[in-house]
Amino acid sequence: MLALAEAGGPVHAEWVATSQDIPRRFCDNILLQLRRAGLINSQRGPDGGYWLARSPGEISLADVIRVTEGVEQAAKPFPKAAAPLEEIWARLHDHEHTLLREITLADIMTSGGPPP
Amino acid sequence: MLALAEAGGPVHAEWVATSQDIPRRFCDNILLQLRRAGLINSQRGPDGGYWLARSPGEISLADVIRVTEGVEQAAKPFPKAAAPLEEIWARLHDHEHTLLREITLADIMTSGGPPP
DNA sequence: TAGATTCCTACTTGTACAGTAGGAATCATA
DNA sequence: TATGATTCCTACTGTACAAGTAGGAATCTA
Numbered sequence: 001m002l003a004l005a006e007a008g009g010p011v012h013a014e015w016v017a018t019s020q021d022i023p024r025r026f027c028d029n030i031l032l033q034l035r036r037a038g039l040i041n042s043q044r045g046p047d048g049g050y051w052l053a054r055s056p057g058e059i060s061l062a063d064v065i066r067v068t069e070g071v072e073q074a075a076k077p078f079p080k081a082a083a084p085l086e087e088i089w090a091r092l093h094d095h096e097h098t099l100l101r102e103i104t105l106a107d108i109m110t111s112g113g114p115p116p
Numbered sequence: 117m118l119a120l121a122e123a124g125g126p127v128h129a130e131w132v133a134t135s136q137d138i139p140r141r142f143c144d145n146i147l148l149q150l151r152r153a154g155l156i157n158s159q160r161g162p163d164g165g166y167w168l169a170r171s172p173g174e175i176s177l178a179d180v181i182r183v184t185e186g187v188e189q190a191a192k193p194f195p196k197a198a199a200p201l202e203e204i205w206a207r208l209h210d211h212e213h214t215l216l217r218e219i220t221l222a223d224i225m226t227s228g229g230p231p232p
Numbered sequence: 233t234a235g236a237t238t239c240c241t242a243c244t245t246g247t248a249c250a251g252t253a254g255g256a257a258t259c260a261t262a
Numbered sequence: 263t264a265t266g267a268t269t270c271c272t273a274c275t276g277t278a279c280a281a282g283t284a285g286g287a288a289t290c291t292a
Contacts, residue, residue: 012236012237012238013237013238014237022282023281023282023283025282025283025284026281026282026283028238028239029282031238032238032239032240035238035239042237042238042239043237043238043289043290044236044237044238044239044288044289044290045235045236045237045238045288045289045290045291045292046235046236046237046290046291046292047236047237047290047291047292048236048237048238048289048290048291049237049238050238061204068280084224085224088177088215088219088224091215092212092215092216095211095215096208096212099204099207099208099211100208103204108200108201108204128267128268128269129268129269130268138250138251139250139251139252141251141252141253142250142251142252144269144270145251147269148269148270148271151269151270158268158269158270159258159259159268159269160257160258160259160267160268160269160270161257161258161259161260161261161266161267161268161269162259162260162261162266162267162268163259163260163261163267163268164258164259164260164267164268164269165268165269166269184249233292234291234292235290235291235292236289236290236291236292237288237289237290237291238287238288238289238290239286239287239288239289240285240286240287240288241284241285241286241287242283242284242285243282243283243284243285244281244282244283244284245280245281245282245283246279246280246281246282247278247279247280247281248277248278248279248280249276249277249278249279250275250276250277250278251274251275251276251277252273252274252275252276253272253273253274253275254271254272254273254274255270255271255272256269256270256271256272257268257269257270257271258267258268258269258270259266259267259268259269260265260266260267260268261264261265261266261267262263262264262265
């Protein structure tokens with residue numbers, strides 16, 4: 001989602017939507033969530049737009065993903081009798097999270113210049 | 117699910133259901149899936165029941181999980197523009213799968229004796 | 233003031249998963 | 263061979279969550 005918000009400077013939701021090939025209205029909602037999470041900043045009115053709150057190298061994939069997941073799904077209680085699985089599950093998610101925290105937006109930025 | 121099927125010998129679906137605290141009918145369906153996947157064997161009629169097709173040490177968690185996931189979800193095409201993410205996602209699932217393949221049922225068996 | 237843009241809230245829809253249900257097939261035993 | 267216990271098959275329901283839609287208010291530049 002953010003993948004193209006690192007276009008350098010401020011861009012309109014309209015541009016993000018078309019560049020990502022998703023509906024305009026839908027894009028609005030996502031950008032709104034990201035702003036509430038503090039990952040991006042915004043400015044209203046003409047000449048408004050969105051831009052990253054921190055530099056691409058300081059935003060990890062974990063940061064972005066956490067926005068979607070409602071507080072890590074509140075760690076739902078295991079279905080009993082599966083106690084030994086709980087530890088394994090924890091290990092998996094631990095490693096996953098560690099990896100996602102190491103990778104920043106800068107790592108996956110390739111190209112795609114922004115418009116005026 | 118199988119976690120208690122390693123009760124040693126053949127057991128009834130009824131016993132599995134109560135021991136796992138899930139509805140009887142629901143348990144039936146799961147056991148049926150597992151049998152179709154070749155993970156367990158079964159025998160009808162009185163004195164029938166279910167038992168593991170291989171020894172607990174030869175059944176990995178990956179085997180069990182694969183039964184649920186419909187052919188790895190058919191590798192749905194990525195939403196475009198997210199190409200760089202594809203590699204990362206692959207790495208994650210690779211590691212996850214590797215870990216799950218190393219862990220067998222024998223590793224997480226603890227206790228819980230079967231009935232006559 | 234006017235137009236452009238973000239912002240908020242709520243609604244609709246599609247889909248996958250958990251669970252339900254009815255009965256047929258099969259087998260041991262008597 | 264009849265009986266009852268058990269697995270087996272197919273289909274349905276219900277529910278939670280993500281994807282997407284929608285209307286209009288708030289805010290800013292010019």
